[in-house]
Amino acid sequence: MLQVLYLVHDLSDPAVRRRVVMLQAGGAVVTLAGFRRSSEAVTEVAGVAPIDLGKTSDGRFAQRLAAVAQAALTLRTALSNVARPDVIIGRNLEMLALANRARTVFSGRVPASDRGELKGGADDVPIIYECLDVHRLLLRQDLAGKAIRSAERALGRHAALLITSSPAFVRQYFEPFGQMGMPVELVENKVLELGPDKVGKIEPAPIPAAGEPWKIGWFGALRCRRSLELLSEFSRRMEGRVEVILRGRPAYTEFEDFDGFVAAEPFMQFQGPYRNPEDLPRIYGDVHFSWAIDFFEEGQNSSWLLPNRLYEGCRYHCVPIAMQGTETAHFLKALDIGFSLTRPDAGELVALFDQLDAERYEGARAKVAARDRSVWVCNEDDCRALVGRLRALVPTRQGADARVAA
Template sequence: MLNILYLVHDLCDPAVRRRVTMLRAGGASVTLAGFRRTETVPDFDGLSPIDLGPTSDRAFAQRLAAIARAALSLGAKLATIEKPDIIIGRNLEMLALANRAKALFGGSAPVVYECLDIHRLLLSDGAVGRAMRGAERLFGRETALLLTSSPAFVRDYFEAYGQIRAPAVLLQNKILDLSGKPPGQAKLPRPPTANEPWKIGWFGALRCRKSLELLAAFTRQMQGRFEVVLRGRPAHVEFEDFDGFVRAEPYLSFHGAYRNPDELAAIYGEVHFSWAIDFFEEGLNSSWLLPNRLYEGCRFGAVPIAMKGTETARFLADRHIGLLLSEASVDNLVALVGGIDTDGYIVRRRKITVQDLGTWICDAADCRALVERLGRLAGIARQDVPLEVAA
């Protein structure tokens, strides 16, 4: 059995839980260690993570200090665990600790760099950006494999900036489905009657103030013909007053967090469109990523709305699905969706529902393929299991 040490920046990140589940479902033994942004260490279905201490969102200096302390104490923290076959560092700070862990265990375990977002500081032209890119190149010199979620990250950052020379494997942010059951057709929302609104769902990590303001202005102009349903985890530090803003808008409503993947069918079954736009790091990470909500919404028949010129738009255009916004303005959004009727909506939805469900879902076979690919780095896995490689 492949023994993996997984070092993460935030034990509370839902995506961490999903990756741990994938690795274990693929047949690996996982030791999880990381920082936390809550008072207590979360439980992972019987797996007790090694606590590296608390950190805070956007507190860059505090996180650097926490990494330095963790590097000094890492030997003691990991003293009782079995020597890993593979070490995965999720995000740049954990890549640094992965190299430290490799040295502690004798230097033979390959290091894998998992990078699913490119932080804006890494793209700065100033001294801080140059220093961080230099640190990434330094820590990544002996990286054996890069795991990332969008081909644009490889093409427009890692290759364009000359950051990581290791082979890249594409692990898209698909829905993890380990039920073992043949995936059935989702229950689709019915189009509204004459007196009902069209509904746009914006679900997941809510961090984009520009999107919130655009959707609010759009729904007001449409005078109730459209409503926006928000669910997930708002990044309150990015908004002056998220809760107050939403309460003051007549056609916006926030319904809190949801269980993923348990409640996805229910929440997407209530909306007609999925907001797949993020201006949080406009022109940079937001233009390159392929977000969770893209796969979630399409799996359950919600027509995605994306911004032209982004990787999400390219993904949709390649499959001739979705709606693409040419400019982030109320007028353009009205022109794009304001005149939609039932027949037009059903045609667009049908183009999504006829896609192969493997486009949206990751299953047990995908988990096994991932673990086999990692195992090949350690020389203890079969050679015949394919895994999608980023071009």
């Protein structure tokens, strides 16, 4: 079986768990190591006991750099009981740095899988760079931005593959900035569904009866202050005809007082974190629309990404709301589904809902429901295809060649 060392920036991130499960379902054995943003230690991720490299803080770039430097010094000890993997995945730039260090650490160790001796040295262990966000620091045109891009190019010299979740990251950043020359594997943020009839019958929210509100769900990583303010103004102007439900993990560093702000809103509720994918049918079954807009890094990362909530909401037949000019809006336009705003304006949202009735909504939801399940869902075949793509990067070993020749 393919042996994968997966280095991650946040062991407590639900998306990390989903990727580990995906690799396992594809036939890989995963060793997990990384930092955590949570105060409590992470003792288990999808059945894997992770190697904890320490705590880092969201939004504190200098602190994270110091933590990475410290981890690089102690990585040999941290990985002392780990046999050399077949591939190493670094999830984002700081972990790409540690992936290069891990490659050196495993120099001379026996391969984890019994396939004889490597033709080359231990440097033949492939590195995969997983980049699911392009941080704003990478896009700066000053000396700091140029230095970070130069570091990324240097660290990426040994990378055999780039995994990313949106074609716009390649089109808008990696290609024009000349950052990476390796092949690209697009792995979208689809809903992971393993096993037959995992979901069962989808039960979308019923059309509101007279006097009941439409409901918009904003779920996942809640980091966009502008979205919060826009939805606040909009819901107040609708005077109870629309409610906004928030769920997930707020990035408290991006808000002055997230909990206090939401508590003061008459038509907005924060209902806490949820389990992915276990809770998805229930939480999306409570809302009519999914908020697929993010102004966190407007014109850059937020305009290029295809977020988890896009796939999750559409999987459960919620109608997505996007912003024109973004990759999400282009994606929805190609599928002829959802609504896209021309500008981030509460008045435009009011106009959209003033024109909304049961018939128009049913038509919009039917279009979403009619799209093939594979657009939104990652299954066992997709997992095996990903692991197969990684396996193809593993250098041929002399022992295996000799057995085949015999």
